[in-house]
Amino acid sequence: MSIEPFNRLVKLAARAFYDDITTKGDNQPKTGRSDNRGIAVVVLDALTRRQWVREEDLAKELKLHSKQLRRTLRFFEEEKLVTRDHRKETAKAAKMHNAAVANTTDGHRTKEGDDKIKMHTHSYCCLDYAQIYDVVRYRLHRMRKKLKDELEDKNTVQEYICPNCGRRYNALDALRLMSLVDEYFHCENCDGELVAESDKLAAQEGGDGDDNARRRRREKLKDMLQKMEVQLKPLMAQLSRVKDLPVPEFGSLQEWQIHAGAAGRAANGDSSSNDPSRSSQGYGATPMPFLGETKVEVSFSGVEGKEDLKSETASTGLKVLPPWMIKQGMNLTKEQRGEVKQGSKMDDSFAAAESSDDKKISIGNDDKIKDEYVKAYYAALLQKQREAEESAKKQQELLQTSISNGFSKSSSDRQVGMKSKREEDDEPDDDVEWEEAPIGGNTSEGFKVNDLNAEAPASGEDDDDDIDWEEG
Amino acid sequence: MFFHIVLERNMQLHPRFFGRNLRENIVSKLMKDVEGTCSGRHGFVVAITGIENIGKGLIRDGTGFVTFPVKYQCVVFRPFKGEILEAVVTMVNKMGFFAEAGPVQIFVSNHLIPDDMEFQTGDMPNYTTSDGSVKIQKDSEVRLKIIGTRVDATEIFCIGTIKDDFLGVINDPANA
Ligand SMILES: [Zn+2]
Numbered sequence: 001m002s003i004e005p006f007n008r009l010v011k012l013a014a015r016a017f018y019d020d021i022t023t024k025g026d027n028q029p030k031t032g033r034s035d036n037r038g039i040a041v042v043v044l045d046a047l048t049r050r051q052w053v054r055e056e057d058l059a060k061e062l063k064l065h066s067k068q069l070r071r072t073l074r075f076f077e078e079e080k081l082v083t084r085d086h087r088k089e090t091a092k093a094a095k096m097h098n099a100a101v102a103n104t105t106d107g108h109r110t111k112e113g114d115d116k117i118k119m120h121t122h123s124y125c126c127l128d129y130a131q132i133y134d135v136v137r138y139r140l141h142r143m144r145k146k147l148k149d150e151l152e153d154k155n156t157v158q159e160y161i162c163p164n165c166g167r168r169y170n171a172l173d174a175l176r177l178m179s180l181v182d183e184y185f186h187c188e189n190c191d192g193e194l195v196a197e198s199d200k201l202a203a204q205e206g207g208d209g210d211d212n213a214r215r216r217r218r219e220k221l222k223d224m225l226q227k228m229e230v231q232l233k234p235l236m237a238q239l240s241r242v243k244d245l246p247v248p249e250f251g252s253l254q255e256w257q258i259h260a261g262a263a264g265r266a267a268n269g270d271s272s273s274n275d276p277s278r279s280s281q282g283y284g285a286t287p288m289p290f291l292g293e294t295k296v297e298v299s300f301s302g303v304e305g306k307e308d309l310k311s312e313t314a315s316t317g318l319k320v321l322p323p324w325m326i327k328q329g330m331n332l333t334k335e336q337r338g339e340v341k342q343g344s345k346m347d348d349s350f351a352a353a354e355s356s357d358d359k360k361i362s363i364g365n366d367d368k369i370k371d372e373y374v375k376a377y378y379a380a381l382l383q384k385q386r387e388a389e390e391s392a393k394k395q396q397e398l399l400q401t402s403i404s405n406g407f408s409k410s411s412s413d414r415q416v417g418m419k420s421k422r423e424e425d426d427e428p429d430d431d432v433e434w435e436e437a438p439i440g441g442n443t444s445e446g447f448k449v450n451d452l453n454a455e456a457p458a459s460g461e462d463d464d465d466d467i468d469w470e471e472g
Numbered sequence: 473m474f475f476h477i478v479l480e481r482n483m484q485l486h487p488r489f490f491g492r493n494l495r496e497n498i499v500s501k502l503m504k505d506v507e508g509t510c511s512g513r514h515g516f517v518v519a520i521t522g523i524e525n526i527g528k529g530l531i532r533d534g535t536g537f538v539t540f541p542v543k544y545q546c547v548v549f550r551p552f553k554g555e556i557l558e559a560v561v562t563m564v565n566k567m568g569f570f571a572e573a574g575p576v577q578i579f580v581s582n583h584l585i586p587d588d589m590e591f592q593t594g595d596m597p598n599y600t601t602s603d604g605s606v607k608i609q610k611d612s613e614v615r616l617k618i619i620g621t622r623v624d625a626t627e628i629f630c631i632g633t634i635k636d637d638f639l640g641v642i643n644d645p646a647n648a
Pocket of ligand 1: 162164166
């Protein structure tokens with residue numbers, strides 16, 4: 001189930017229709033500074049890299065004011081491109097969403113702090129691909145129909161002119177113009193026989209200038225229609241390409257969270273192995289709902305009390321890691337490469353061990369998937385590394401301290417988990433598998449190879465469009 | 473389009489109607505006065521469906537007539553631009569044809585009749601396709617789209633088109 005063609009559709013539509021949309025508050029002065037044209041496109045693009053995302057988080061990542069973002073999103077909601085969901089959340093529910101973040105920085109502390117937060121209304125948003133497909137098609141249809149109708153005079157009111165006195169009438173006067181004698185319209189003034197304005201006579205008899213204007217208008221319409229066909233061709237092509245593909249469906253926010261959570265727990269490796277580039281894109285990486293995930297849900301709802309809490313925080317941390325999370329691991333890599341290898345190895349076994357609550361699932365993962373996961377993981381790591389290099393030194397230091405805290409804490413957890421996993425693991429070659437993968441990705445060359453794979457779909461996307469966005 | 477709305481009207485009643493049947497008299501006079509009329513604002517009043525309330529009467533000086541404010545529910549019919557209607561053709565001529573949808577008169581000019589339909593003069597003037605399979609003449613039923621309305625205080629006149637998808641003859645009495 002590929003999402004890429006649909007994302008491309010969204011990007012094309014964004015540039016075709018929403019490029020010069022401004023969303024302004026009524027009270028804001030219309031100065032050049034407040035001109036936020038193009039924001040709409042940026043927001044849509046950002047959404048193609050995510051699934052359900054909390055609007056505050058999105059605002060932070062886009063460095064937009066949350067009000068401005070909300071205005072844009074509301075606009076897109078009206079345009080039927082985006083579905084939004086608002087709900088009051090307890091700290092725990094909110095945590096479900098950012099547990100991943102909290103878990104890697106300093107999980108336990110954040111958890112306790114979170115519990116004291118009151119109920120807050122949070123808004124989430126997500127692209128509605130099925131609807132986008134329909135909306136874009138409908139929009140094109142309407143555009144084309146409107147132009148064609150005007151071109152063919154379909155909805156114009158016929159005008160009539162009296163050749164004798166030059167008086168004009170239109171079809172709405174028809175009732176008054178009827179004559180009892182013959183089947184023509186007659187002038188109210190002089191009883192002359194009226195002629196339809198587009199007829200030759202009318203053109204000669206003084207409708208000349210008007211007729212010229214009419215012709216010019218027709219030319220213009222034709223021109224517009226032609227331009228539309230040319231400029232929107234890529235969009236139409238993409239529409240037809242997408243036509244027979246299954247539409248990516250994220251479901252409602254709740255459904256998605258359940259599935260994403262389950263996917264993070266049980267099929268972590270699997271999900272990221274599908275597409276390395278996507279694994280580095282945070283929530284966008286969680287693929288569509290899996291089959292056979294029911295088991296996981298049941299086992300979790302069955303567990304109660306402290307154990308439940310613990311496993312939940314831990315396992316949500318294993319959701320596909322958003323880029324900003326993996327960053328910390330990166331810092332470590334730079335400093336202490338050997339440690340990182342170990343760390344990541346632990347992470348992997350952690351992934352397996354964590355789900356030892358639901359052993360069947362973790363064991364069910366075949367080796368290939370694990371292997372792929374490790375590769376993907378390293379690809380993501382490298383991407384993060386670059387980002388990390390850019391970040392200020394101060395930040396790095398800060399992060400490092402917090403990481404080392406979290407790391408030591410969690411690593412002890414992991415050791416325990418690892419043991420339990422080994423005890424219960426039936427597959428003898430499993431350990432070998434874990435050992436192998438990191439070695440493969442150890443050298444920097446190895447990183448680069450993976451990196452190419454990871455980079456191509458993500459950043460190459462916009463560049464390979466041979467479309468002149470400016471004109472559209 | 474039909475609407476069910478509440479309207480108000482001041483009814484002037486001659487003193488001879490006062491008595492036990494005052495209320496019935498008011499209502500029947502209201503129906504006589506209002507049903508079938510057309511106001512530019514609300515369209516044609518098709519039928520009164522109920523009386524909301526009848527206010528206190530006010531005696532007019534010098535005449536003895538009494539004015540009652542009456543609130544009543546009624547169904548109104550108001551054509552709109554873009555609306556699709558089914559109508560009966562009442563007259564066909566070289567300029568196009570006239571049709572009626574209930575109380576509304578609609579004119580369809582010949583350039584809004586599909587190009588493949590030609591005007592045929594004669595006893596029964598009509599528009600016919602070249603193969604003769606479709607014919608528009610008096611009493612034909614057509615589905616048309618309103619593309620313009622002229623709304624006066626007491627009159628609504630429409631112009632329509634049958635030059636679009638799914639428009640045109642829906643029942644031809646000649647073939648029936
Ligand atoms: Zn005249």
